Amino acid sequence: MTVSWKAWPDLFIICVSLCATGAASQTFVLEPVSSTVLEGSNVTFNATVVGEWQIMTWNIGENLVLTINYKGEITAFKNYSAGFCSAGDSRCVAFTIHDVSRMENGSVTCAVQGLFGSKTADLYVQEVGTISITGGNMTVEVGQQVEFQCVTYGWYPTPTVSWTRDGEAVNSSLYNTTSTTDGGYSNSTSVLNFQAVRNTTVECLADVSTLPQPQSSSVFLVVVPLPPDWTVLIAVVVSIGGFALLVLLIIGIIYCYKHRKEKQSNYQDEMSRRVRTQSEISGAGQREGQVNTGYVPEGQTSVAPSEITDSGFSQANGSNVLEMPDVLNGRQAEYYNDPVDLGFKKHRHVTIV
Numbered sequence: 001m002t003v004s005w006k007a008w009p010d011l012f013i014i015c016v017s018l019c020a021t022g023a024a025s026q027t028f029v030l031e032p033v034s035s036t037v038l039e040g041s042n043v044t045f046n047a048t049v050v051g052e053w054q055i056m057t058w059n060i061g062e063n064l065v066l067t068i069n070y071k072g073e074i075t076a077f078k079n080y081s082a083g084f085c086s087a088g089d090s091r092c093v094a095f096t097i098h099d100v101s102r103m104e105n106g107s108v109t110c111a112v113q114g115l116f117g118s119k120t121a122d123l124y125v126q127e128v129g130t131i132s133i134t135g136g137n138m139t140v141e142v143g144q145q146v147e148f149q150c151v152t153y154g155w156y157p158t159p160t161v162s163w164t165r166d167g168e169a170v171n172s173s174l175y176n177t178t179s180t181t182d183g184g185y186s187n188s189t190s191v192l193n194f195q196a197v198r199n200t201t202v203e204c205l206a207d208v209s210t211l212p213q214p215q216s217s218s219v220f221l222v223v224v225p226l227p228p229d230w231t232v233l234i235a236v237v238v239s240i241g242g243f244a245l246l247v248l249l250i251i252g253i254i255y256c257y258k259h260r261k262e263k264q265s266n267y268q269d270e271m272s273r274r275v276r277t278q279s280e281i282s283g284a285g286q287r288e289g290q291v292n293t294g295y296v297p298e299g300q301t302s303v304a305p306s307e308i309t310d311s312g313f314s315q316a317n318g319s320n321v322l323e324m325p326d327v328l329n330g331r332q333a334e335y336y337n338d339p340v341d342l343g344f345k346k347h348r349h350v351t352i353v
C-alpha cells in the first residue's frame, strides 16, 4: 500500500501534536511569578503539574524548606506548609509560608523530580518601620513660618511620605522628602513648611503598597495672636524723646545766645560809662580807657591763655587793673616749663574727660 503525497501534511500535523503533548506532560507552572507581601502575613504559591510526578521540593533562597510526594505526604520546617489545591487531585500543589519575615525576601524555587526541572518566583517582603514628627506640638504666633520634620526608620521599601493639615492633603510643593537606603531598608526625613494661620492638626503619613492603611504620626499646632509690637512702641518713644531733646537744645542755645548778647551790651555800656568817668577825673585825652582783656564774662567757662597773654603784654605797663593777665601768664609758663607737674596733668585730664 502506498501513501499518497497529499497525506504527508496530515501526518506531520499528527506528529507535531504528539510531540507537543509529550513535552507538556513533563512540565509545570509556578504561580504567581512574583508576590509582594507585608511582613508577618502568609503567602501562597501554586505549582500546577501536567503529567505524572513523584516528588516535589520547595526552596527559599538556597534553603530546602519543604518536600511533598504525589500521595500528599509532607516533610517541612516550621512555618511552611503544603497541600493539594483540591483534595485528592495531585495536579496542583499549594505551598504556603506562614508569618513571612524579611529574611525570606528573595527567591522561591519549586522543583519537580524527573524531567520537569524547576521554576522560580520572586518574593518581596515589605516592612513597616517607625514614623514620628520630631519636636512634638508647637505654639507659634499667627503669620509665623513653621517647619515640621517627619522621620521614618527601617522601612522596606522606601515609603511614600505625605502630609495632611486638619485631614486635608498638603500640596507636595510645601514639603521635601529625602531618604537613605542600606541593604534595601530605608530611613527618610520629610520637611514641611507653611505659614501658621490657625490651630491645625498636622499629620505625617508613610505608606508602602501592601499596607491596608498608611502609618501616621500627628501633632498639634497652636496659633496665638501677635503680642503688642514693642519695637514700634520703642521706636515711637525714642523718636518723640529725641525730638523733645532737640527742641530743648535749640531753646537752650537761643537762650544762651540772647543772654550773652545782653551781657555784651551791658559791658559796652559799662565801658562807655568808665570812659566818661575817667575823662572826668584825669581830664580829657590824658589817659584813654583800655579794654579789660582779663575780664571774663559770667557764664563763660574758659578763656584761651593766648588771648589773655597777647593783649596782656601789649598793656603790661598800664594800670593795676591789668595785672591779672601777667599772673595768668606766669602760671601758664610754669605749667609748660614743668612737664612733671602732676597737678596740671591731672587738671588737663579731667578737662578732656
Ligand SMILES: *[C@@H]1O[C@H](CO)[C@@H](O)[C@H](O)[C@H]1NC(C)=O
Pocket: 041, 042, 098, 099
Ligand atoms: C497564617 O497562617 C497561620 C498558621 O496556619 C494562621 O494561624 C494565621 O491565621 C494565618 N494568617 C493569615 C493572615 O492568614
Ligand SMILES: *[C@@H]1O[C@H](CO)[C@@H](O)[C@H](O)[C@H]1NC(C)=O
Pocket: 077, 078, 079, 098, 099
Ligand atoms: C517561624 O515563625 C516564627 C515567628 O515569626 C519565627 O520566630 C521562626 O523563626 C520562624 N521559623 C522559621 C523556620 O522560619
Ligand SMILES: *[C@@H]1O[C@H](CO)[C@@H](O)[C@H](O)[C@H]1NC(C)=O
Pocket: 031, 032, 045, 046, 085, 086, 094
Ligand atoms: C492557588 O490555589 C488556590 C487553591 O486552588 C487558589 O485559591 C489560589 O487562587 C491559587 N493561587 C494562584 C496564584 O493561582
Ligand SMILES: *[C@@H]1O[C@H](CO)[C@@H](O)[C@H](O)[C@H]1NC(C)=O
Pocket: 105, 106, 107, 122, 123, 124, 125, 156, 183, 184, 185
Ligand atoms: C527582596 O527580593 C527581591 C526579589 O528577589 C530583590 O530584588 C530585593 O532586592 C530583595 N530586597 C531585600 C531588601 O533583600
Ligand SMILES: *[C@@H]1O[C@H](CO)[C@@H](O)[C@H](O)[C@H]1NC(C)=O
Pocket: 136, 137, 219, 220
Ligand atoms: C499635643 O496636643 C494634643 C492636644 O492638645 C495632646 O493631646 C497631646 O498629648 C500633645 N502631645 C504632646 C507630645 O505634647
Ligand SMILES: *[C@@H]1O[C@H](CO)[C@@H](O)[C@H](O)[C@H]1NC(C)=O
Pocket: 171, 172, 173
Ligand atoms: C500645588 O501647588 C502648585 C504650585 O504652587 C500648583 O501649581 C498646583 O496646582 C498645586 N496643586 C494642587 C493639587 O493644589
Ligand SMILES: *[C@@H]1O[C@H](CO)[C@@H](O)[C@H](O)[C@H]1NC(C)=O
Pocket: 173, 174, 175, 176, 191, 192, 193
Ligand atoms: C525643597 O528643596 C528644594 C531644593 O533643595 C528647594 O528649592 C525647595 O525650596 C524646598 N522646598 C521646601 C518646601 O522645603
Ligand SMILES: *[C@@H]1O[C@H](CO)[C@@H](O)[C@H](O)[C@H]1NC(C)=O
Pocket: 153, 154, 180, 181, 182, 185, 186, 187
Ligand atoms: C536608619 O536609622 C537608624 C537609626 O538612626 C540607623 O541605625 C541606620 O543606620 C539608618 N539607616 C540608613 C539606611 O540610614
Ligand SMILES: *[C@@H]1O[C@H](CO)[C@@H](O)[C@H](O)[C@H]1NC(C)=O
Pocket: 198, 199, 222, 223
Ligand atoms: C488654639 O488652641 C489653643 C489651645 O488649645 C486655644 O487656647 C486657642 O483659643 C485656640 N485658638 C483658636 C483661634 O481657636
